[in-house]
Amino acid sequence: MVSVPATYGAILLGGFLAAALSGIVTVQSFIYIKLYPTDLAWRKAMVAVIWILDGIHTALVCASIWIYLIKNFGDTSKINDIPETVAMTIALTANLDVHRSLHISRSVAVSRGDWRITAPLLVLAFLRLCSACVTTAEMIHLNTFSEFKREFRWVFTLGLALSSLVDILIAIFLCYSLRTTRKASSSMDYVINSVILYTFENNSLTSAATVVSMICWLVMPSNLIFMGLHFVISKLYANSLLATLNARKQLRQERAQRGLSGELPLAFPGLTDRFRSNRRDSSRMEPIGTKLEINVEKTVEYEVDADTLNRHSPALSSPNLSCHPSQAVSQMV
Template sequence: MHQFLRSAYVLKPQIPAIRPLLYHVSPASLSDSLNTRANRRALCGLFPRLVTVPRSSSVLHLTRDMESQVNVPTTFGALLLGGLYASLLSGAVALQVIIYFKMYGGDHTKIKALVLLIWVLDVLHTALVWAGLWNYLIGFFGQAHHIDIIPWAVSTTVAITGVLTFAVHCAQVSRRNWYLVVPITFLALCRLISAVATTAEMIKVGILSEFRSHFHWLFTLGLALSTIVDILITGSLFFLLKTSRTSDFNLNAVIDTLILYAFETGSLTTAGTIVSMICWLAMSNNLIFMGLHFVIAKCESHTHRCQFNFVSMGHTILRRHTTLSGPTS
């Protein structure tokens, strides 16, 4: 029966007779649709192996079996927790943006525009996450078997995550080191393209199991590219800060603090992406990977804002130290 309904989802635009099976909200409505003579004849013609379509009691039993096979904590629960934690991090991003404009309001207009762009994308991502959660928890209330449907809002969060990640990666790359800029920007662009393609296919297919069976590699590619870019950026930042050490003990202490902070925040984003990819590859019967994917975009924007504010603060300390120690040297 599960395979039958999955096939029906794919055929729903072409065959009006089976639409009541897909959009009626209760088992009773499903039973009435199956017991309609026209629908029974159409379904038997479409699926020859179904010699007879189950009567009311059988349909109720099969529908309850399908719903009992859905693990609510690892599907609906994982999405809810991911959305809540993503919202928490979104508030932290807003706080970092406020701190930035209070402390560094005199920065170049391009930098401030990029900060605003990242914040707007973060807010849009949060809105789409909760629109998707509304579909799952309210729109599909009492219909656990509909967990296989991908709402358009959830599909769109993948593309928004790709755009947000690309903006963050471009902001983190130092323009003075072209041997790092070119490969990182190229990989970040590939990550963006894979994210947009993933969203397009998710919206087109509409069913998670179908997307997983046909485009499993596409989502995996996006997560893998994101992980590689995060590692390259964290490593390059570590290298650049390490090579800027001097013989001054106080300056080295500030640089060491910057190195540690950059490594910790960069590792958080990388670890989240890797765990999400592992869950996507190893756990095909739950949505833990999607709950984690909700958080990845927030980790990217929050990490960028924290690193930017902290590094800017470190640069201010270094400039003050250089100014004070200049006359005595």
């Protein structure tokens, strides 16, 4: 007996939530373009790729709902079938997760200067992608959930487990590194505490959603609740990365308001990039000189004898000139 709420209802509700979160992804993408027009080129390209992949994922979700609810309307025997659009959403979800993991891992490696710390994260993210690709290929090949669960159930479970593990490791490493930085720079405690809290909330949300989807997949294999949750997980990955990028401006403002000049490590890449560029620009600035112009006015007074004046210029002879006339000459130096 097929449970309509747990199958069709789960797919429909998951599709609604995925579409709403996809709208938020679009809004965050435009916010990023507006706030960071001079950001690094590779970061702009990554945001563009995430936005495109998210749009494709949303289209596949809508197509899956159309197949389940419209094309196969009233035929409950088709609920065991796996449409190709559903299988492809799993690979796209893994791609978005890997983009987020690679971005954070690269930022951590650049900030700490030690790739040995982030190598396990990169390996796990790569295995997660491989697991998702195998899952997608086998779902398309087998075409039914019953066959897939019997032969490749462990592959999908492994992919969800690896995704949760990557989220947990990223959160642990970033929080530990930020706490270490806080000890070394007490003047930035407030901002670093905000970054720690944001990092924990961001990664714990995606990790919790993945764990819940995996539990539903293992405990309730006869319904599609796990798939409805899996539709939403993809959007959480995209929003998580874009929210991290867009939060940099607010943290810069908080740092400036508190008069902090130190760098913010990890978690929010771009904060330290902007700080370093500003510092290099300020070091190349020439001292500004003030040109002072002084005008000196010299007044020279001299006396002219009236007889001499009358002798050279009789027309100027006048009783008024019997006194000693004066003439002022001004000279600008």
